Amino acid sequence: MLLVLSAAAWPAVTSAEQDSAPSFREGFVEVVNVRGNVVVQVAAIEEARARPELSSSNDPSPLIIFDQGSTGPRIRVAPEAPVGFNILVEIPYGYAVDARAPLGNVAVRGYVARARLFTQRGRVELTAPWAMTQLLIRSGARPAELVLPDRLRTAPKGRDRNSGGWRLRHIPIDKKTTYGVVEVQALATGEVVVRDMPMPAVSPVQMHWRAEESAAKLLARLQGDPDREAPERRKPKAAAAPEVDASGAAVFRTDVRMVQLHVSIFSSDGDPVPRLEPEDFEVYEEGLLQEVAVVSAEEAPFNLAVLLDCSGSTERDRDAMVAAGLGFIEVAREQDRVAVYALTDAQLRVLSPLTSDREKLRGAVESIRRLAGGTPLYDAMLLGYEQELAKLPSERNALIVVTDGLDNQLQGAIGAPSLVKFEQIEQAAGAMNALLYPIWNDPSAGREESRVYKRMRQLSQGARVRLYQIAAASGGRLFTAPSLEEMGSVYEDVARELRTVYTLGYYPKNQSFDGAWRAVEVKVDKRGAKARTRRGYYGL
Numbered sequence: 062m063l064l065v066l067s068a069a070a071w072p073a074v075t076s077a078e079q080d081s082a083p084s085f086r087e088g089f090v091e092v093v094n095v096r097g098n099v100v101v102q103v104a105a106i107e108e109a110r111a112r113p114e115l116s117s118s119n120d121p122s123p124l125i126i127f128d129q130g131s132t133g134p135r136i137r138v139a140p141e142a143p144v145g146f147n148i149l150v151e152i153p154y155g156y157a158v159d160a161r162a163p164l165g166n167v168a169v170r171g172y173v174a175r176a177r178l179f180t181q182r183g184r185v186e187l188t189a190p191w192a193m194t195q196l197l198i199r200s201g202a203r204p205a206e207l208v209l210p211d212r213l214r215t216a217p218k219g220r221d222r223n224s225g226g227w228r229l230r231h232i233p234i235d236k237k238t239t240y241g242v243v244e245v246q247a248l249a250t251g252e253v254v255v256r257d258m259p260m261p262a263v264s265p266v267q268m269h270w271r272a273e274e275s276a277a278k279l280l281a282r283l284q285g286d287p288d289r290e291a292p293e294r295r296k297p298k299a300a301a302a303p304e305v306d307a308s309g310a311a312v313f314r315t316d317v318r319m320v321q322l323h324v325s326i327f328s329s330d331g332d333p334v335p336r337l338e339p340e341d342f343e344v345y346e347e348g349l350l351q352e353v354a355v356v357s358a359e360e361a362p363f364n365l366a367v368l369l370d371c372s373g374s375t376e377r378d379r380d381a382m383v384a385a386g387l388g389f390i391e392v393a394r395e396q397d398r399v400a401v402y403a404l405t406d407a408q409l410r411v412l413s414p415l416t417s418d419r420e421k422l423r424g425a426v427e428s429i430r431r432l433a434g435g436t437p438l439y440d441a442m443l444l445g446y447e448q449e450l451a452k453l454p455s456e457r458n459a460l461i462v463v464t465d466g467l468d469n470q471l472q473g474a475i476g477a478p479s480l481v482k483f484e485q486i487e488q489a490a491g492a493m494n495a496l497l498y499p500i501w502n503d504p505s506a507g508r509e510e511s512r513v514y515k516r517m518r519q520l521s522q523g524a525r526v527r528l529y530q531i532a533a534a535s536g537g538r539l540f541t542a543p544s545l546e547e548m549g550s551v552y553e554d555v556a557r558e559l560r561t562v563y564t565l566g567y568y569p570k571n572q573s574f575d576g577a578w579r580a581v582e583v584k585v586d587k588r589g590a591k592a593r594t595r596r597g598y599y600g601l
Contacts, residue, residue: 090152091135092160098147098183099162103171106153111136114147132159154265155410172261173241181248188256193268194241196231201249203227210257229253240266240408265411267448269404272440273480275447280485319354319568320346323457323496323536324583324594325561333560334590342592343584344567355566362396363457363559364415365389366495368445370464371405371429372436373476379429381545385463385500386426388548390419392556400449401425404441404464406434407477415449435477438468439486442497442531450495457564458495459537461555463545465504466524483527487534491595496537496562499528500551502544536595574600 090109092099100114111125112118124142128135138146147165152158157175160167167178168186173194178185185204187196191212199221209216213231221228233239245253260271322344326334339353367389369382386401393399399422401412413425442462450458469478479486490497504521529539538558542548565583580597 088153088156089133090150090156090158091130091133092148092150092158093130093135093137094146094148094162095164096138096142096144096146097162098165098167099160099178100147100149100168100170101158101160101173101176101178102149102151102169103154103156103173104151106151109134109136109150109152109156111148111150114149116149167245169243171258172264172266173243174266175242177244177246179246180250182250183247185245185247185250185253186256187243187245187254188258189241189243190260191231191255191257192233193239193260194243195233195239196229196243196245196255198229198245198247198253199224199226200228200245200247200253201226204250204253206252206254208252208254210255212257213255240268265414267409267411267444269407269409269437269440269444269477270480272437272443276443276481276485276489280488318572318574319566320598321455321494322565322567322581322583322594323494324563324565324592325496325536325538325558326563326585326587326590326592327561329589329591331557333557334585334587337563337585337587339565341586342563342565343586344565345582345584346569346571346579348580349570351567351570353565353567355564357457357564357566360394360396360560361457361564362398363394363459363562364398364400364450364453365393365559366400366402366415366445366448366450366458366460368402368404368409368441368460368462368464369426369429370436370438370441370462371403371432372407372434372438373432379431382432382463383426383429385545385548386429387423388552389461389463389555390422390426392552392559393419394556394559397559402441402445402448403429404436404438405432407437408434409441409444409448411448436467436469437477437479438462438464438466439470439479439481439483441479443481443486443489446493446495451493454494457562459559460493460495460497462497462499462528464499464501464528465521466499466501466528467504467520468524468527471520471523471527487527487531490531490534491597492599493535495535497532497535498537498540498555498558499532500540500542500548500555501525501528502542502548534595536593538593569600571600576600 098114110119113122124139124146125148126137126139136150138148154172155174159177161179162183163181165180166183167180169176169178170188172190191210216229216231218229219227326337328334337356339356342353344351344353367386369386371382390399398415398417400415401422403410403412412428413422416422446460450460469476470483504517532539540551540554542551577600578597579600583592583594585592
């Protein structure tokens with residue numbers, strides 16, 4: 062028999078579950094309803110909230126009380142609530158929840174970090190992306206009805222050695238890293254229904270191995286889908302009938318497309334070159350001079366996504382990483398928006414989406430708890446771009462990556478190596494509508510001369526070269542710092558770099574977009590001025 066009515070009575074967390082626990086835990090809430098059901102739902106909100114289950118209003122209910130429980134914030138139902146009073150509790154992504162409905166049903170829906178549910182004899186309903194979520198159900202007896210998705214039908218189930226009751230356990234074995242943990246305890250439940258769901262398209266937690274699918278789609282689009290017809294086989298489109306204006310004259314329209322380039326313009330001393338006009342630029346595509354139509358000034362706003370490598374390979378303390386994150390928030394100009402992401406536990410965590418709220422950004426960076434886990438850096442860079450910047454193709458974007466560059470691919474595939482290969486991320490960088498600015502800190506710095514030092518030095522220099530190539534492919538630039546603790550001059554270097562960037566728009570003379578690669582070169586008609594941009598694009 063398993064009857065649990067206090068958080069302290071939960072069984073110890075296993076090592077596997079501890080490994081999957083969020084290291085950027087944003088909050089915890091305890092829910093108790095002794096009058097009816099509890100439904101927990103994960104939502105894109107900032108604070109936990111609760112309402113009667115069938116109510117569509119988020120206004121406070123006098124029958125739902127928010128107070129402080131024995132282990133943290135608690136939501137409970139007032140004693141005067143009628144029997145059968147059911148509540149819906151919404152929690153933000155990243156929250157942990159303990160929910161107890163001794164006399165009712167329990168349910169959890171969504172991509173939850175950790176959920177512990179208890180009911181004596183009620184129905185249990187669980188909906189989560191089980192490809193990355195662990196599950197443990199313990200009951201005094203086998204459920205009278207058990208409904209499982211295909212993914213869980215082979216999960217170990219049967220007699221629980223510890224209690225003599227029944228249990229079901231699911232740990233995704235086809236992935237090296239997981240995120241969520243759902244635990245259920247029941248005295249005896251009549252029905253358990255488990256449903257699968259896809260990973261939410263918008264989520265502040267992304268498993269690194271999802272980048273492999275993203276890279277495959279991106280590169281297939283860049284290189285031309287092998288299933289689509291070759292350009293020479295395509296049937297020409299039928300000519301559209303001309304439009305007619307008010308006077309009856311035919312009006313022919315041409316569908317032309319513009320190409321955008323982010324170009325850094327700097328003097329021989331590395332200083333910004335201000336106040337350039339379209340006539341100051343020459344753009345060559347496949348060797349042919351193009352006409353520049355639009356130039357966005359160097360002071361136009363940027364979207365800056367700052368990716369902090371908080372994996373175990375950084376071997377730096379939490380304070381140094383927090384300081385680095387705060388430093389790059391200060392680099393942003395008043396007109397810029399900033400997002401902060403973290404690579405930790407082989408996952409990409411969105412600490413803050415793009416915002417102009419500097420206080421919110423500082424609080425997000427200061428929420429960093431520890432540096433841990435493998436280093437699938439290339440996966441994280443691709444996911445970091447796709448999280449928000451990829452959805453803003455007409456805006457000026459930059460991805461700043463604070464890292465030692467030591468993807469586990471470089472270390473014999475130990476830990477959690479990226480599934481996206483270096484050659485793939487380099488090619489993808491050339492197609493991103495964003496400048497990549499890796500900030501490399503040398504992991505071998507300060508080490509004593511030894512065989513380990515020599516090996517680390519070799520790895521670190523290889524990592525540096527790779528980061529340089531990725532940055533160059535995007536038109537960005539690699540910055541170096543001796544260590545996280547010695548980043549002072551880098552902040553101003555990045556700020557100066559952002560002031561060198563212009564965005565050019567031109568209509569290619571070749572408007573036949575057949576997917577082929579087109580080399581691009583930009584020149585500036587200013588003495589001593591130099592231009593840096595991506596090497597070309599795929600004409601899609």
